[in-house]
Amino acid sequence: MSSLVKGIRRGMALVPLAAFGALGASAQEASEVSAYVDSSYLFLIGGLIVMFMAAGFCMLEAGLVRKKNAAMQSMKNVALFSVAGIMFWLVGYNMAYPGATIAGGWFGIPNFIWTPADDLGTGYASASDWFFQMVFVATAASIVSGTVAERVKLWPFLIFTAFLTAFIYPIVASWEWGGGALDSQFAFSDFAGSTLVHSTGGWAALVGAIIIGPRVGKFVNGEVHPMPGSNIPLAALGTFILWFGWFGFNGASQLAAGTFDDINAVAMIFANTNMAACGGVLAAMILTAILYKGKVDATMAFNGAIGGLVSITAEPLMPSMGLSILIGAIGGVLVVLTVPLLDKLKIDDVVGAIPAHLVCGIWGTMIVPLSHGGGFGIDTTDAATPSYLGQFIGVLACGIFVSIASAIVWMALKVTLGVRPSEEEELAGMDKSEVGLEAYPEFG
Template identity: 65%
Template sequence: MNLSKRILVGGPVAAALALGAAAPAFAQVSGETAFVFNTLSFLMCGFLVMFMAAGFAMLESGMVRSKNVATICVKNISLYSIAGIMYYLIGYDLMYGIDAGGYIGSFSLFWSPDDTAALADAFPTEDAPGYAATSDWFFQMVFVATAASIVSGTVAERVKLWPFLIFVVFLTAVIYPIQGSWEWGAGWLDAEFGFSDFAGSTLVHSTGGWAALMGAIIIGARRGKYGADGRVNPMPGSSMPLATLGTFILWLGWFGFNGGSQLALGSAADAVAIADIFANTNAAAAGGVIAAMLASQVVFKKVDLTMALNGAIGGLVSITAEPLAPTLGGSILIGGVGGVLVVLAVPLLDKLKIDDVVGAIPAHLVCGIWGTLVVPVSNSDASFGGQIVGIIAIGLFVSIASAIVWFALKATIGVRADEEDEDMGLDRAELGMEAYPEFGAGSQRI
């Protein structure tokens, strides 16, 4: 994600450019004004993406049993904090200190903003007015936290707190930045294969999904989730209203996620592009909800609220790889396919006895792959071959690297809670507290 990689497509954007050239009222703003608007876009959209951390916390809190809610809240606020620290210590330079066409960036420690230099040469041309360096760092950092949040929900209710947070350190400091540099840092996937992922269907969401999948396999399913006869035992979450609130917060935050990835707001063309991205993002989420509801009615003979919620997320993930080029109708279809994929993937995981508490693997990994594959349909600058190479390369790297870390933790300090602690609930076992103390310990039986 950098300004030099931004692609302006036809349609409304081209019309805005033409209008800007023809009418004095749409004359180009000064370089300094564009600098301010670009910086403001990074910061405001970054605020929205940061608020997604609250969305993940609420969604996961609603989807886990009440005896694990406080632990989920601790994990989400701590993983966000770790992501910020590790991206400062090593992650940003590792992601953006890469040579063009390279495979890995710089392991320099302690990134520092170069805003003095940025201001000294901030406005070389009206076409590239620049932005505050720290605003870019902040915007990139909140994306890292999103990838880590995906893992939290999948391995909930049986992973120990500190081993999980150690995994987050490696994910945010090394694993995420290396694969991100291959595309957004202008590394080999961008230079050699033209891989295209506008806002991170693969680089953020599938990355989190692959890391979550490895964790779910290595840690194993929750006690009692799968019977010896192959039966799947439902383990209902503590609060569907809370999970619904979390989904709406994520939906809101996604406007910053995708809209901010335009990486500029210094011209009329950029403003039109961001408006189009907002509309397409909203349409894809809506398509995902309705498609998931219809699919769950067909598959399960009833509408499942959890499927509808993950249908929204699946639709959002699906459009994230290319939220600018599609039409509104196309966005609804892209999101709708994502919603159907969520409904189909959940029972498949259960058949494989892969326990994903919140359904993050279907919504983020499966829909991330789908959203990345469909990019060439609306963006002629991308190719199916390049997209497939990128999906496979990132999937292999993240899976292998994540598995190494999970296995290392399992062999040393252990990653899974004791059976007694898991049955009692991690809130009391690891935190010595309860999320809902007024209900009393006697209510914590499931």
């Protein structure tokens, strides 16, 4: 009987320990679920905000084209977002995040048609990540839309968009975000896509502008003929929407929000992103006032904001707020200096997307090591420390691949379907020839 009593006593003594252990396991699981929910919400809310950038691009472009092309430009932006969503589902996502790679990590082998696979261990809902990544690829396509506006036919443009969003952009993204060559072999870093998103769109836009050619009447007898936009207030609205959207673009690229450090990082990214845009606007305004006898070009100020935002996108967390202002300000200066350079080269960029997205994307990527204390080699022993050489290799690889791939697609479209309307149709406006209605019929 004595041994029985002792056994009962020992068993009862273990009950609180077992209960405590169960509570501890339950608390740990609850913490994991909470972090899972928080990070999924970050993706979803960030994705919604980035999706609103599509409206920003639409308003900016509709304001900066002439009134005879505003309906066409609006429809292109709605259509390209739709194409991007379907192509990223069919091919793009699994190309950007492949299960296996070939050619030393430069090309992925995708499984066609993305399907969700939720697991608490991933830290977020898989569809939330798909949605967040999808709106990024739509941003790259929107960059091309603005550059080649007013002289490209609708269906050839959408076919190019399909190739860009299914293959070209996802391949570049896979090099860093999908564990490909830049991530595994070089000290390269691009936090939210100054190169992977913005320069990709910028290179595709540049090649398209060269192959398609300038608008009729833009360059005549060695002179540049300005073609002012139809609605500057609308372009200003588009700029503010893009500025707003960038908080989701950069902030949600932290990819987690379930811990003290992660949510503080998101907050810091918001602050630095805003400061870079402020620096870009003011630098562009001051420089245009100096260069153009006191006149401040509103479109330069708008693109100064975008240039500053693109510049900080490669690393919006590590810089101080003061350095963020400087990085954005240099982006604004680069925008002002690049616009007349393109005119001299007879490259017609309707909305200034090449200076803001391509040039500032390169600048933002190359300056990343400054805030990391990085050097000039390609040593990958410290993956968190990018080098200037590693950044340059990433910029160069993106430029070469996107330019060649884009040239192949643009040229194939040019010799088959044709990419330009007739001169008569272009002069009459794309609203009439491609859309069948005018954006501002009362002003026709």
